Amino acid sequence: MAETILVTGGAGYIGSHCVLELLQAGYVPVVIDNFHNAIRGSEELPESLRRVQEIAQRPLLFQELDITDEAALQELFRKHRFSAVMHFAGLKAVGESVQKPLEYYRVNLTGTIRLLETMKAHGVRNIVFSSSATVYGDPKYLPLDEKHPVGGCTNPYGKSKFFIEEMIRDLCRAERDWNAVLLRYFNPIGAHESGMIGEDPQGIPNNLMPYVAQVAVGRREFLSVFGNDYKTDDGTGVRDYIHVVDLAKGHIAALKKLKENCGCKIYNLGTGTGYSVLQMVRAMEKASGREIKYRITARREGDVASCYADPALAERELGWKAAFGLDKMCEDLWRWQLQNPTGFSKN
Numbered sequence: 001m002a003e004t005i006l007v008t009g010g011a012g013y014i015g016s017h018c019v020l021e022l023l024q025a026g027y028v029p030v031v032i033d034n035f036h037n038a039i040r041g042s043e044e045l046p047e048s049l050r051r052v053q054e055i056a057q058r059p060l061l062f063q064e065l066d067i068t069d070e071a072a073l074q075e076l077f078r079k080h081r082f083s084a085v086m087h088f089a090g091l092k093a094v095g096e097s098v099q100k101p102l103e104y105y106r107v108n109l110t111g112t113i114r115l116l117e118t119m120k121a122h123g124v125r126n127i128v129f130s131s132s133a134t135v136y137g138d139p140k141y142l143p144l145d146e147k148h149p150v151g152g153c154t155n156p157y158g159k160s161k162f163f164i165e166e167m168i169r170d171l172c173r174a175e176r177d178w179n180a181v182l183l184r185y186f187n188p189i190g191a192h193e194s195g196m197i198g199e200d201p202q203g204i205p206n207n208l209m210p211y212v213a214q215v216a217v218g219r220r221e222f223l224s225v226f227g228n229d230y231k232t233d234d235g236t237g238v239r240d241y242i243h244v245v246d247l248a249k250g251h252i253a254a255l256k257k258l259k260e261n262c263g264c265k266i267y268n269l270g271t272g273t274g275y276s277v278l279q280m281v282r283a284m285e286k287a288s289g290r291e292i293k294y295r296i297t298a299r300r301e302g303d304v305a306s307c308y309a310d311p312a313l314a315e316r317e318l319g320w321k322a323a324f325g326l327d328k329m330c331e332d333l334w335r336w337q338l339q340n341p342t343g344f345s346k347n
Contacts, residue, residue, distance in 0.1 A: 004028045005255070006082045006124075008067055008115065009089030011035070011046035013199040014130065014188055017248040018086060019049065020197070023056040025252050030080055032065040036091070039200065039344040047344040051196040067111035070118070077122040084126035084258055085119060086251060087112065090160070093206045094134070094302070097157035108160035109167075116171060125178045126258040128251055131165055133186045133240075133268070133307060134158030142274075143310035146184075146266050154302035165266070172264035179262050181254035186240035186270035186309050188247045190329040191336035198336030199244075200343030209241070212281060213337040216288040223292060225277050227299030232306055236277035240270040240308035243324035243332070253318040270309025271322040280330075287330035288338075 005022055009015045010031035022029040031049060039047045045062050053060055065072050067089045090108040091097065097104040119125065136144050137152025153159045165182050172178045189209040191198030205211040214220045228235035250269045257265060275283070281292050315321045 002026055002028045003083040004030060004080055006076075006080070006085045007031045008085065008087050009033055009130075010086075011048050011062075012088060014185075014244060014247060015086075015088040016048040016052055016197050017192060017244045018088070018251045019060060020052045020056055020192065021245075021248040021252050022086075023052070023058045023060060027255075028061075030061045030063070030076075030082070032063050032067070032076065033089070034064065034066040048197055048200070055192065055194055055196055067115050068107060070114045073114055073118040074121070077118050077124070082122075082124045084128065084255055085115070085124060086128045086130070086255075087115060088130045090130075092157060094155050094157050095206060097155050097160070101156040104156045104160050108157075109163055112164050112167065116167070125175075127168065127178075127180045128254045128258070129164065129168060129180060129182045131182045131184045131266075132158065132161045133184050133270070133309065135162040135165060135184060136307075138304050139307055142306060143272060143308050144268065145310040146268060146313055169264050176263075178264075179258045180264045181257050181262070182264070182266045183250060183254060184266065184268050184309075185247060186242050186268070186307070188244045189241045190243040190245065190324070190332040192245060193332050193335070195332075195335040195339040198333065198340065200340070200345075208239075208277060208280060209284070209333060212284045212292055213288075213333050215292050215294075216284055216290045216334065217337050217341050219341065221293065223281065223294040224297045225281075225294050226297055226303060228296045229299075230305040232276055234276050234278050237303055238274040238276045238306040238308065240272065240274055241280070241326065241329060242270050242322055243329045245332075246271075246322040246324055249323075250314065250318065250320050253314075253320040257318055265317070267314040267318060268309040268311050269314060269320075269322075270311050272309055272311050273326075274306055274308035275326060283326050283330045284334070287327065287334045
């Protein structure tokens with residue numbers, strides 16, 4: 001019988017791509033989301049999930065629910081028999097977290113505690129957690145492997161990811177029947193190759209590539225490049241970009257790992273290759289055939305010069321490796337942006 005997987009925050013960018021992979025791999029995803037980072041569709045489903053259903057040609061179950069709502073969580077777990085939880089729900093803008101730290105801790109930490117308590121009460125002890133390379137802070141060495149020290153985060157968003165990792169690790173130590181896979185993402189970009197689902201930031205994008213794509217499509221006049229005096233080849237910041245579909249496939253591999261009663265495992269999901277801001281601009285110009293205007297401005301506080309993964313452990317233990325290169329990432333991002341110039345909304 002097909003396994004039922006709870007996906008929290010499943011209407012968002014990464015969540016929706018993972019829901020599609022779950023459907024295509026034969027799982028039954030039950031998705032909850034509170035629409036903080038998702039556009040409501042014309043039906044009962046968020047627009048992103050309506051399109052996921054269309055691509056997969058399979059129905060999915062959705063409920064509007066906030067993970068800080070304990071009573072609603074309890075009711076949900078009474079209704080379904082989950083074999084595992086994929087946990088994406090949370091607030092995720094680095095800059096906003098600096099302005100609103102309490103809000104980030106309330107939603108990300110309290111929400112996760114309520115989720116874990118509800119899982120425990122209903123005998124669900126398998127979780128895949130959406131963490132982040134921000135837990136590494138300023139790299140002491142590169143590439144970053146899973147043995148690199150953590151906790152030197154420069155903002156409340158990163159700290160909330162680190163604290164949740166610690167909570168789950170402590171829980172797995174205390175109760176040996178728990179299994180958790182903590183996935184530290186590097187920089188997810190791109191979109192599903194159909195062009196039907198992709199990243200749809202609300203307001204001004206916080207991440208580089210959605211901003212670059214919006215400049216290319218004419219929604220924004222130019223890109224601000226924060227600093228060109230870093231110790232990198234062209235002076236701009238270097239990051240490890242990973243195709244969102246590769247990332248989603250990593251979650252399917254993580255679900256399989258839970259079956260081994262693996263305890264608590266941590267993996268980087270990245271490509272192992274770093275690209276600078278200006279290299280990304282050029283790659284997007286190539287994919288779109290359009291000039292992308294940019295201006296150099298001052299560095300942003302908290303930004304590091306270079307950050308890229310050593311993904312060897314995930315390949316060794318999960319049998320997972322990123323398959324898509326930079327050209328494919330940019331081509332798929334451009335197709336999404338061109339087909340959806342205002343994202344999921346019709347305006």
